[in-house]
Amino acid sequence: MRRAVDPSGHVGTAPFRPDIEGFRGIAVALVVAAHVLGRPVGGFVGVDVFFVVSGFVITTGLLREARATGTVDLAAFALRRARRVLPAAALTVLVTVALAWAVDHLARASAVTWDGVASMLMVQNWHLIRAATDYFGDSGAASPLQHFWSLAVEEQFYVFWPWVVVGAVALGRRRSRRAGVLADRGTSERIVDRVLSIALGVGCAVSFAIACWETRAKPDWSYFSFESRAWELGVGAAAAVAEPRVAARLRVGAASVVTAAGLAAVLLAGAVDTPSMPFPGPAAALPVLGAAGVVLCGATAAPRVLAALTNPVSRAVGRWSYALYLWHLPVWSFLHAVAPRSRAVVPTVALGITLVLAVLTVRFVERPFRYGRTRPGPRPGTPGRPVRAQSGRLRTTRGTLVVALASALVLALSAAQFVAPGRLTGVDDLPDPGPQHVASFRSATALQRAVRAAVDDGAWGATVPDLDQVSAAAAAARRLQADGCLNDPVGTTPSTLTAAATRCTFSDGRAARTLVVVGDSIAISWLPGIVDAVRGRGWRVVGIGLESCPASIVTTTDAGRRPAFATSCDAAREAALAEVHRLRPDLVVASSAAGGYDRQPAAARGRVWSDGTRRLARRLTGDGARVVLLGSPPEGTPVSACAVRVAGPGTCLSTPPATWAPKRAAERRALADVPRASFVDTASWFCDRAMRCPAAVGGIVVRADGGHLTVAYSVALARVLRAALMQQSR
Numbered sequence: 001m002r003r004a005v006d007p008s009g010h011v012g013t014a015p016f017r018p019d020i021e022g023f024r025g026i027a028v029a030l031v032v033a034a035h036v037l038g039r040p041v042g043g044f045v046g047v048d049v050f051f052v053v054s055g056f057v058i059t060t061g062l063l064r065e066a067r068a069t070g071t072v073d074l075a076a077f078a079l080r081r082a083r084r085v086l087p088a089a090a091l092t093v094l095v096t097v098a099l100a101w102a103v104d105h106l107a108r109a110s111a112v113t114w115d116g117v118a119s120m121l122m123v124q125n126w127h128l129i130r131a132a133t134d135y136f137g138d139s140g141a142a143s144p145l146q147h148f149w150s151l152a153v154e155e156q157f158y159v160f161w162p163w164v165v166v167g168a169v170a171l172g173r174r175r176s177r178r179a180g181v182l183a184d185r186g187t188s189e190r191i192v193d194r195v196l197s198i199a200l201g202v203g204c205a206v207s208f209a210i211a212c213w214e215t216r217a218k219p220d221w222s223y224f225s226f227e228s229r230a231w232e233l234g235v236g237a238a239a240a241v242a243e244p245r246v247a248a249r250l251r252v253g254a255a256s257v258v259t260a261a262g263l264a265a266v267l268l269a270g271a272v273d274t275p276s277m278p279f280p281g282p283a284a285a286l287p288v289l290g291a292a293g294v295v296l297c298g299a300t301a302a303p304r305v306l307a308a309l310t311n312p313v314s315r316a317v318g319r320w321s322y323a324l325y326l327w328h329l330p331v332w333s334f335l336h337a338v339a340p341r342s343r344a345v346v347p348t349v350a351l352g353i354t355l356v357l358a359v360l361t362v363r364f365v366e367r368p369f370r371y372g373r374t375r376p377g378p379r380p381g382t383p384g385r386p387v388r389a390q391s392g393r394l395r396t397t398r399g400t401l402v403v404a405l406a407s408a409l410v411l412a413l414s415a416a417q418f419v420a421p422g423r424l425t426g427v428d429d430l431p432d433p434g435p436q437h438v439a440s441f442r443s444a445t446a447l448q449r450a451v452r453a454a455v456d457d458g459a460w461g462a463t464v465p466d467l468d469q470v471s472a473a474a475a476a477a478r479r480l481q482a483d484g485c486l487n488d489p490v491g492t493t494p495s496t497l498t499a500a501a502t503r504c505t506f507s508d509g510r511a512a513r514t515l516v517v518v519g520d521s522i523a524i525s526w527l528p529g530i531v532d533a534v535r536g537r538g539w540r541v542v543g544i545g546l547e548s549c550p551a552s553i554v555t556t557t558d559a560g561r562r563p564a565f566a567t568s569c570d571a572a573r574e575a576a577l578a579e580v581h582r583l584r585p586d587l588v589v590a591s592s593a594a595g596g597y598d599r600q601p602a603a604a605r606g607r608v609w610s611d612g613t614r615r616l617a618r619r620l621t622g623d624g625a626r627v628v629l630l631g632s633p634p635e636g637t638p639v640s641a642c643a644v645r646v647a648g649p650g651t652c653l654s655t656p657p658a659t660w661a662p663k664r665a666a667e668r669r670a671l672a673d674v675p676r677a678s679f680v681d682t683a684s685w686f687c688d689r690a691m692r693c694p695a696a697v698g699g700i701v702v703r704a705d706g707g708h709l710t711v712a713y714s715v716a717l718a719r720v721l722r723a724a725l726m727q728q729s730r
Contacts, residue, residue: 022309025317042273055236207231211281255300262293511540519551550596652695
């Protein structure tokens with residue numbers, strides 16, 4: 001490829017396009033509005049637009065440099081990326097981590113710190129995958145740095161993509177030389193374009209296929225994974241390769257139609273896409289292809305078609321888009337944490353603070369590091385310190401080696417996320433508080449009074465643990481799993497379950513009667529209170545728990561979507577019921593988490609759950625036992641994620657999720673016609689009549705995480721449990 005110097009003297013950067021600047025503004029507006037305002041529901045597709053735009057702009061710059069100099073300076077490319085990305089990102093991370101230590105308790109603050117480390121190392125996506133993060137989960141529990149996952153995916157793409165361009169350029173030169181047409185730059189460029197088109201076609205097809213498979217098999221993994229997102233950046237890169245030929249051949253009318261259709265596709269996706277859709281594969285195809293149409297044809301489209309992109313507001317937001325994206329989630333997270341009840345005010349305040357921080361960051365951080373100046377100009381896309389066209393070879397071997405080592409480091413750190421600790425300090429690092437000795441509520445009436453008082457309480461009770469130790473409640477709950485009370489259905493056999501049940505047996509002296517607790521981890525979280533409820537009354541209590549496998553006889557997946565889980569759960573439940581039959585209990589207490597209900601087919605969820613619960617009750621009562629089904633505690637944000645130093649327990653006040661009441665109704669309906677079986681509605685044990693559920697009642701933390709009871713609260717319910725179980729078992 002013959003050396004050709006651009007008249008401006010600038011290489012390695014894409015020519016400035018005001019329509020793309022405005023398109024960035026629309027993309028970031030979708031994302032910010034979705035997170036802060038909750039509308040549009042599909043605003044998360046703005047990230048997909050960013051991927052396409054990034055792939056297009058970066059590849060355009062690489063090809064421009066290759067055509068001007070005959071090669072790509074990898075060291076200069078890495079420096080440009082670092083100057084563009086790192087300063088503003090570092091400022092955001094540092095401020096967010098500092099605020100976390102000032103506002104949050106120890107476990108939460110340390111988790112945010114570890115998120116900050118992963119964010120700056122550009123491996124936040126793998127860190128979130130390792131932590132089994134649900135992107136569409138409760139925003140109150142989300143990390144304020146969760147959105148750095150998309151930046152990590154981009155930088156991982158640019159770990160290898162410039163090398164592909166360099167290889168294509170070298171191949172083009174070699175083939176041109178063999179053909180004896182070295183002086184024909186056009187021939188070399190056509191070879192480069194052909195090689196890149198083939199590479200992108202194959203790569204995008206493979207990545208899209210992986211995205212479709214992962215979305216079905218590993219949905220939480222697929223949303224953040226590089227392999228499921230690479231095709232989106234690849235589509236933008238393919239548009240950059242094709243754009244010169246398209247611009248030369250496509251007329252204004254056709255380009256305008258494609259551009260308008262592409263913008264409409266993005267806006268439609270933002271309006272109609274929902275978290276329940278298969279994302280990113282194949283549902284992301286609509287916004288991705290729409291964005292590709294805009295970047296591919298926007299330069300040729302008629303000005304009136306581009307008005308939505310080139311107006312002053314869209315372009316201003318586009319200039320601030322990176323800083324807006326960085327700041328919006330930390331601002332929203334902290335404001336939402338300290339003022340959760342101010343729902344009408346917090347979004348407006350969050351948007352205002354985000355805008356101010358973004359403008360200041362662009363002027364005093366982005367622009368000085370990127371262009372070496374704080375005053376306006378030059379426009380994005382035209383660097384203030386140009387990289388002059390130089391030799392067709394890489395500048396130095398040292399620069400290439402540095403880039404290669406940096407690429408290898410990113411890959412190694414990505415892999416390290418799956419062997420490193422998930423956080424600096426967490427539940428496992430806090431001391432096990434040991435057996436919980438707390439006073440139980442005297443009656444259901446006393447408990448309801450305590451719940452109502454907790455809803456209106458403006459301060460943490462004196463007996464609530466210090467916020468730095470509040471997660472220790474979860475550590476106590478984990479002891480039950482070590483005692484054999486909770487077992488992984490995958491790999492569980494009848495013999496191992498019998499051995500586990502033997503370990504998970506509680507009795508004080510000779511026991512004339514047997515009580516078995518059966519179900520998933522929620523059932524086991526009731527176990528401490530049940531043991532305390534029957535203590536000294538001649539009962540032997542046995543716990544048989546199967547993690548994520550409900551007591552209700554239904555087929556279900558687990559939260560991690562392990563392919564073997566559904567069949568393993570069914571087999572393990574059969575083994576558990578056989579063990580119950582062997583024990584010949586007088587009373588069986590069952591309970592199941594809302595997750596098992598949620599993972600049933602939406603259209604028939606209530607019927608399937610009710611039928612499965614009825615089958616369970618009839619099978620157990622057929623063996624002569626009485627059956628009591630305890631309603632599951634309503635899920636909510638973990639105290640470790642919502643409690644802050646600067647506010648009271650109101651920050652953790654929650655309402656049950658939408659599927660909790662239908663699950664409760666299905667269970668009540670299932671046992672209505674089964675003799676010797678009854679349903680115990682536990683709603684009033686956790687929430688007031690308006691279904692407001694406090695995080696601590698009577699000074700005792702209710703949940704160890706999002707749904708499981710703390711050992712202390714389970715024990716505090718002992719008298720209430722005794723009254724409910726003994727009354728129902730008569």
